[in-house]
Amino acid sequence: MLAKLEHVTKRYVKNEGLRDLSLDFPAGEVVGVLGLNGSGKSTLLKLLAGLLFPTSGTVTVFDGAPRSKRANIVFLGENDALWPWMTPSDAMKFMSNLYDDFDAARFTGLLDSLKVPLRKTKTMSRGERGRLRLAMALARNAKLYLLDEPLAGIDLISRESILSSIVQEWHTDETILLSTHEVAEAEGLFERAIYLREGRLALDVSAESLREGGKSVVDTFREVLA
Amino acid sequence: MKRFSTLIWLEHRRNWMWSLPLLGSLLFWAWGIKQVTVMDVGERLGIRAGLLAGAIAIGTLVLCIMIGRIRSETRNGQYQVLLMSPPAGYTHITARFTYAVGVGFAYYVAIGFLFWWVFALAGIHFDARSLVDLILAMPLYGMSVGVFPLLAYTLLLMVFVSAYRISGKGWIPGVVMLLGTPVVLQWIGNGMTRILWTLPSWRVFENVPAAVYEQFGQGEGYEFITSASELDYTGLPIEPMLLMLALTVVFLILAGRIWQEVEA
Numbered sequence: 001m002l003a004k005l006e007h008v009t010k011r012y013v014k015n016e017g018l019r020d021l022s023l024d025f026p027a028g029e030v031v032g033v034l035g036l037n038g039s040g041k042s043t044l045l046k047l048l049a050g051l052l053f054p055t056s057g058t059v060t061v062f063d064g065a066p067r068s069k070r071a072n073i074v075f076l077g078e079n080d081a082l083w084p085w086m087t088p089s090d091a092m093k094f095m096s097n098l099y100d101d102f103d104a105a106r107f108t109g110l111l112d113s114l115k116v117p118l119r120k121t122k123t124m125s126r127g128e129r130g131r132l133r134l135a136m137a138l139a140r141n142a143k144l145y146l147l148d149e150p151l152a153g154i155d156l157i158s159r160e161s162i163l164s165s166i167v168q169e170w171h172t173d174e175t176i177l178l179s180t181h182e183v184a185e186a187e188g189l190f191e192r193a194i195y196l197r198e199g200r201l202a203l204d205v206s207a208e209s210l211r212e213g214g215k216s217v218v219d220t221f222r223e224v225l226a
Numbered sequence: 227m228k229r230f231s232t233l234i235w236l237e238h239r240r241n242w243m244w245s246l247p248l249l250g251s252l253l254f255w256a257w258g259i260k261q262v263t264v265m266d267v268g269e270r271l272g273i274r275a276g277l278l279a280g281a282i283a284i285g286t287l288v289l290c291i292m293i294g295r296i297r298s299e300t301r302n303g304q305y306q307v308l309l310m311s312p313p314a315g316y317t318h319i320t321a322r323f324t325y326a327v328g329v330g331f332a333y334y335v336a337i338g339f340l341f342w343w344v345f346a347l348a349g350i351h352f353d354a355r356s357l358v359d360l361i362l363a364m365p366l367y368g369m370s371v372g373v374f375p376l377l378a379y380t381l382l383l384m385v386f387v388s389a390y391r392i393s394g395k396g397w398i399p400g401v402v403m404l405l406g407t408p409v410v411l412q413w414i415g416n417g418m419t420r421i422l423w424t425l426p427s428w429r430v431f432e433n434v435p436a437a438v439y440e441q442f443g444q445g446e447g448y449e450f451i452t453s454a455s456e457l458d459y460t461g462l463p464i465e466p467m468l469l470m471l472a473l474t475v476v477f478l479i480l481a482g483r484i485w486q487e488v489e490a
Contacts, residue, residue, distance in 0.1 A: 051306060051490045067486060071312035079303025085239055097232035098311050 002027045002144060002175050003048055008057035010043050010199075017043035019199045020057070027143065028172050030189050032207075033179040034221055035196035041179040042078060044196065045146045048177065049075040061144060071099070076137045078149040080129055084122035091136050099140055107139035110169070114161050127158035134162050138169045145176040152181065159185060187217045195224045229313045233321035244292040245329040248285060252336045255281045259344055271348040278340055285333050286373055293326040293377050296384040305388070306490040315485025319381055319478055326377050327369070334365035334373075350438055359430040367428065370467045370474075378477035379407075385481045389488040414473070418466055425468075427461030 003025040010017040018040045025031065025048075033041045046052040047059050050066030050073070062069045082091070088111055095102045111118075114131040121129050134150055147166070151159045163186060170176060180186050193210070195203040202224050210220055238245075255277060262273045299305040308318060338361030342352060352360060386403065 046490075049310060051309060053487075053489060070310050073310070075306075075310050077303055077306050079306060081303030081307050083240060083304060090239070094232065094236065097228050098313065100312075 001025065003061045004059070005044075005047070006058045006060075008047060008054045008059055010040075010047060010052060011055040016199050017052075018047070018196075021199075021201055022057075023194065023201070023204065025144075025175055025177070027175055030170065030176045030178065030191050032183070032186060032190035032193040032217060033177055033196065034183055034193055034217070034225075035179075035202075036225055038198075039196040039225075040199040041196055042148050043199070044194075045075070045148045045177060045179060046077075048144070049073055049146050051075065051077075072101075072142055072144065074137045074140050074142045074145045074147075076133060076145075076147045076150055078152060080126065080133075082121045082129060082133060084120065086121050088116055088118050088132060088135075091132060095136055095139065101141040103139050103141060106169075107135055110135035110139055110165060113168075114158075114165055127154045130154045131158055131162060134165065138165060143174055145174060147176065147178045149179055149181070151185070163189060183221050184218045190217055193217050193220065195221065197225055230317055230321055233313060233318060234325055237321055237325035241292050241325065241329075244288060248288050248292075248329065248333055249336070251281070251284075252333070252340065255337075255340060256343075259340065259347075267348055271344065271350075274344040274347070275341070278337055278344065281337055281340075282334070282368070285330065285337070286376060289326050289330050289333075289373065289377060290380045292329070293322055294380040294384040296388050300388055300490060303490075305488075309485075309488060309490050314482070316479070316482030318485060319385070319482040322381060323377060323478060327374065330369060330373055330377075331365060334369060335361050338362070338365055345438070353433050356431055356433050363428070363430045367430070367462055367467060371470050374474040375470045375477065378474040378481070382477045382481040382484070385484045385488065389484050414469070418469055421465050421469075422463050423460075423465070425464050428464050428467070429461040432461070 001024050005021055005023045008021045009019050021040075021044070033044060035041050043052060047054060048061060048066055050059075050061075050068075050070055059066055062072060066073065086094070092104055092107055095107070096104050110116075111132075114135055116132045116135060117124060117128055121132065124132070130150065130153075134147075137145065137147070150162055150166075154162065159182060166176065166178070167189060178186060178189065187207075190207045192204070192206050194201065195205075203220065205220070207217055210217060215223075258277050259274045262270055262277070264270050264273065296305060299308070311318075342357060342360055345352065383403070
């Protein structure tokens with residue numbers, strides 16, 4: 001198993017992020033992490049990334065604590081977290097010198113295909129910055145990709161190019177967890193959908209079984225979470 | 227090594243807006259020195275030296291602000307990127323500290339030159355060895371005793387605050403840490419006094435010009451000293467430097483360890 005959560009609860013100072021969640025993530029899956037605002041999607045991804053520690057329960061990634069395996073995990077947070085002075089060329093220097101699995105040629109190709117302008121991020125639009133961050137993330141040859149709302153606040157054209165890049169760059173031995181509110185647009189990507197409601201698991205289902213039952217991921221989203 | 231140098235590069239890109247004005251401020255201090263035009267030579271020297279003492283304090287404050295901007299990085303999400311990067315917390319902390327120390331050393335060496343100029347304006351001329359003592363040994367000693375531990379403590383405090391969220395119930399360890407600091411400082415000061423001069427001293431300014439003593443060496447209780455040859459030369463005590471360097475290392479190790487506990 002690539003990643004595993006066992007009876008994980010995450011409490012914050014004033015509220016609860018996740019409650020008694022147990023999940024397994026084998027290698028080679030594209031998983032949609034779906035839910036309304038505050039349902040625990042970001043908390044789940046951050047726990048798997050090692051950016052949060054569970055209040056109770058255990059999280060293991062590659063048979064170890066997530067923080068200790070961070071060199072093998074790609075995490076794309078929902079924050080617009082690039083330095084304003086950074087250009088794509090700075091980003092390449094930063095990534096290639098810090099990450100052994102960073103593929104500079106792949107990064108350059110992604111900059112082209114995602115149409116990222118070669119200027120400082122402070123002069124880029126939110127969509128351009130989002131595409132640069134995605135290029136930085138997908139240019140790594142990791143086994144676990146945690147993409148938290150990569151489509152949020154981004155225009156339709158950029159969303160489409162981001163989704164097509166994710167499809168093109170995915171290898172069958174890699175696991176991608178993608179949280180998004182753009183369920184309809186991302187639906188074709190998912191092999192499995194995890195529905196979270198108020199920090200609890202509402203449904204964990206394969207997309208194929210939904211389709212066999214004549215339902216889509218979006219229909220089920222409305223049915224389970226409405 | 228490639229990772230460490232990349233983190234130093236990152237520090238430079240993040241902080242040049244602080245470091246360059248800090249170095250540029252030396253021109254301001256030089257200008258300020260020239261503006262002091264009181265007639266009495268000793269008074270003029272005293273005011274100019276006081277100005278430079280202010281420059282030293284302001285420089286230390288700027289370095290602390292530069293090194294401790296962790297909370298804003300946390301809010302902007304950049305800290306998340308650093309926490310997810312492969313280098314260990316110790317490497318991140320050491321890179322931040324090294325960059326600040328590098329900028330600080332350049333700044334204080336330049337202040338050393340300004341002191342030399344101030345003395346020269348007062349007619350006090352240093353020989354080559356005393357000049358090296360003034361522009362290299364004194365910054366090294368002063369930084370070791372004051373700036374290094376302060377920067378390391380700032381890093382520790384900011385990483386601590388980020389890790390244990392000084393809000394809600396988390397304010398308790400923060401308050402304990404802040405209240406405990408003066409007590410610890412007093413304890414360190416007492417300990418230092420006990421061990422002072424047990425080791426051979428660092429013999430800087432052995433050749434300091436006699437004019438310096440004539441100008442400054444006649445403080446209360448020392449009126450009888452009118453020349454350098456009458457002074458019992460002691461040099462600088464090495465114990466505070468060793469103790470503070472050790473404390474700096476402890477602070478950095480703790481900050482590096484706490485980095486592993488930070489949530490984002």
